[in-house]
Amino acid sequence: ERIVGGSECPRGAHPGLVLLLHFDQRQCGGALLSTQWVLSAAHCRTSHIQVLAGAHNLAALTGQEQFAAAVDVVVHPGFDATNGDNSSYADDLMLLRVEPPFTITPYVQPLALPSSPPATSTNCTVMGWGTTTSPQESYPDTPQCVNVTVVGHQTCRRVYGSRVTQDMLCAGVAAGGKDSCQGDSGGPLICNGVLQGIVSWGDHPCGQVGKPGVYSQVYNYLPWIRETIGDI
Structure with a gap:
């Protein structure tokens, strides 16, 4: 899913928003819950999830960004990824534990x-x-x-x-x-x-x-x- 009809978020106004990457390809968004845990959608699960926090313009990094790797992926037990077309998105949540932990900054906040x-x-x-x-x-x-x-x-x-x-x-x-x-x-x-x-x-x-x-x-x-x- 994506944003249509919006406008650029003000820089610094989205410190809880993270980006999930799969081998440097953007995959999904996520929500920062703590320095080590991110909540996202279970249907976003891939192998080798990287998490980028503190980012704004992906084409012009500023040094405020922090990268981490998802070392634990906990998909909600009610989510059924086997139903092919995902006709049912029930319990479409997963929790990611990241390493190294993020550092809280003005641009990275749970x-x-x-x-x-x-x-x-x-x-x-x-x-x-x-x-x-x-x-x-x-x-x-x-x-x-x-x-x-x-x-x-x-x-x-x-x-x-x-x-x-x-x-x-x-x-x-x-x-x-x-x-x-x-x-x-x-x-x-x-x-x-x-x-x-x-x-x-x-x-x-x-x-x-x-x-x-x-x-x-x-x-x-x-x-x-x-x-x-x-x-x-």
């Missing part, structure tokens, strides 16, 4: 976990280095941010049917044209400064009228996250 789920109509921001055009794809050097609104669960189910589980969160813009897209998967949906969603799936092309993006609802997974990474 995201806060939620104490409650976001209410319908909450304004949120989704961000990533995914494609800015759809269905043809064009990938930006800088992360794009777009403001979207949380869509009620029943409304979302009317669009996508039973594929939308209680553990998913939908967010979009009623008029369309603003959405996450290919390449944004695994990245954070941030509402009122708190990590509420991880980009999972949506319709293709992205940004269609009445077709919100679908996210894993982080709040519902706090027990699994805490059990996996310990108290942070």
